[in-house]
Amino acid sequence: MGRGIISRPFIFAQQSPPNRQLYGYAAAARDGGMFESLATTYGIPSLFVLIWSTGWVVVLFVTPHADPLTFLVVRFVLAGGLMALIAWRFGAHLPKNPRYILHAIGSGLFLHGFYLAGIWWALGQGVPTGLSALIAALQPLMTAAVAPFLLNERLSGARILGIVLGFAGLVVALSPKLAGLDPAHLWTSLGPILVNVVAMVSVTGGTFYQKAALHGGDLRVTASLQYLGALIVALPLAFVLEPMRLTWTLETALAMAWSVLGLSIGAISLLLMLIRRGDVSRAATLIYLVPPTAALQAWLVKGIVMTPIELAGMAITIAGVALASRR
Numbered sequence: 334m335g336r337g338i339i340s341r342p343f344i345f346a347q348q349s350p351p352n353r354q355l356y357g358y359a360a361a362a363r364d365g366g367m368f369e370s371l372a373t374t375y376g377i378p379s380l381f382v383l384i385w386s387t388g389w390v391v392v393l394f395v396t397p398h399a400d401p402l403t404f405l406v407v408r409f410v411l412a413g414g415l416m417a418l419i420a421w422r423f424g425a426h427l428p429k430n431p432r433y434i435l436h437a438i439g440s441g442l443f444l445h446g447f448y449l450a451g452i453w454w455a456l457g458q459g460v461p462t463g464l465s466a467l468i469a470a471l472q473p474l475m476t477a478a479v480a481p482f483l484l485n486e487r488l489s490g491a492r493i494l495g496i497v498l499g500f501a502g503l504v505v506a507l508s509p510k511l512a513g514l515d516p517a518h519l520w521t522s523l524g525p526i527l528v529n530v531v532a533m534v535s536v537t538g539g540t541f542y543q544k545a546a547l548h549g550g551d552l553r554v555t556a557s558l559q560y561l562g563a564l565i566v567a568l569p570l571a572f573v574l575e576p577m578r579l580t581w582t583l584e585t586a587l588a589m590a591w592s593v594l595g596l597s598i599g600a601i602s603l604l605l606m607l608i609r610r611g612d613v614s615r616a617a618t619l620i621y622l623v624p625p626t627a628a629l630q631a632w633l634v635k636g637i638v639m640t641p642i643e644l645a646g647m648a649i650t651i652a653g654v655a656l657a658s659r660r
Contacts, residue, residue, distance in 0.1 A: 381603040386626035388596050389466050392456045393635050394588045399579040401453035402571035407579065408589060409445070409567055412597035413560030420553035428550050436546040437555050441562025443539030445601075450567050451532025454574070458525035463628035463639045467506055467647055468529045470624050470654055474499040475537040477657045483541060495657025499650050506646025556601060624651065 395404050428434060456465055474496050507526070547555060571577055579585070624647055631637040639647070 377603055377607060381600055381607065382622050383626065384595055384600040384603070386466065386623045387591070387630060388600075389452075389456065389462045389627040390630045390634055391588050391592055391596070392453055393462065393631065393637075394584050396457055398582050398585045400571065400575035400577060401457040402450055402567055402575050403577045403579050404585075404589070404592075405449055405453055405567045406564065406571050408592045408597060409560045409564040411589070411593045412601075413557050413564065415593065416553055416560065416598060417557040420551060420557060423553070425551040425554050427554060433547065433550055434558060436542075437550070437558035438562040438565070440539050440543040440547060441559030442566055443535045443542060445539075445559055445563035445597075446566025447535035448532045448539065449563065450570055451528045451535065454570075455525040455529040455532070458528075460525045460529055461639070461643075462631040462637060463624055463643065463647065464506060464526075465529050466627035467503065467624040467650055468526070469533050469536075470650070471499055471503065471530075472533055472537050472540075473654050474657050475534060476540070479537070479541075492657045495653045495655070497653070499653030499657060502646045502649030502651070502653055504646070505649055506643045508646070509640050509642050552602065552606065556598075559601075560597070 392401060395401065452465060452469060456462065477492050478496055628637075628639055628647070
């Protein structure tokens with residue numbers, strides 16, 4: 334209904350006097366359709382990107398006091414427990430279909446577990462904030478590249494050009510880090526970057542998986558099950574790769590509170606809402622704002638500055654992602 338209401342004022346603007354155009358907008362606003370549609374089309378995806386971009390900056394406050402994967406283990410426990418408590422408080426129950434439960438846990442392995450574990454570990458190994466966010470922002474390119482095989486979609490010329498530009502920009506952004514690199518230290522520098530790439534592939538696969546396997550069900554119950562899946566990934570990785578250091582300071586507590594409430598509850602709820610509504614493409618078209626937003630936040634709070642070549646590579650990749658995300 335909302336789309337029909339909104340379409341009328343544009344018809345009036347072409348065929349009717351200005352007073353009818355104003356009347357059309359007034360009617361849409363009175364019915365609430367215009368504001369509801371704007372909130373769904375732009376508000377929710379924009380809010381998701383704004384909140385999600387802070388995830389890269391949170392790591393900068395965490396690493397002096399805690400090992401990244403260990404921090405994630407506590408975050409997943411708190412977020413999953415809180416989401417389960419919220420679901421119980423509002424009368425939501427576990428699905429009766431055990432396959433749904435398994436699919437929810439399985440999607441959590443990829444959407445949260447491998448994705449966040451990969452990014453946080455890479456950041457802890459020294460991958461710059463802006464570069465890590467830039468690699469994660471390649472998700473729409475990966476989605477566009479595999480969609481013809483999974484969804485039988487045809488790649489347009491613009492999307493192909495966008496994919497090429499996106500990966501070319503990433504090479505440019507990586508060039509200062511790789512220039513003159515000693516072959517003996519190749520894995521030390523490239524390893525964390527490759528892990529960051531694997532994390533991006535993981536969240537891409539998780540998005541397709543959730544869209545295909547999870548239909549219906551309470552979003553709060555689904556999210557709590559997904560954090561269980563994330564915990565299945567993060568806990569053994571933390572045990573094997575880290576001494577599991579976690580020192581509680583005011584900075585650690587604030588970072589944990591924001592990670593749980595802002596990121597794991599707020600941002601993920603928005604993402605699940607978008608996937609459920611079939612509006613993943615809207616989030617994808619705005620995801621290219623994450624790298625510059627994260628880089629700006631890192632500069633504001635920690636004084637981390639990207640080189641001109643890295644900024645140029647980021648701009649090329651952003652243009653490619655925007656082009657590949659067009660419909």
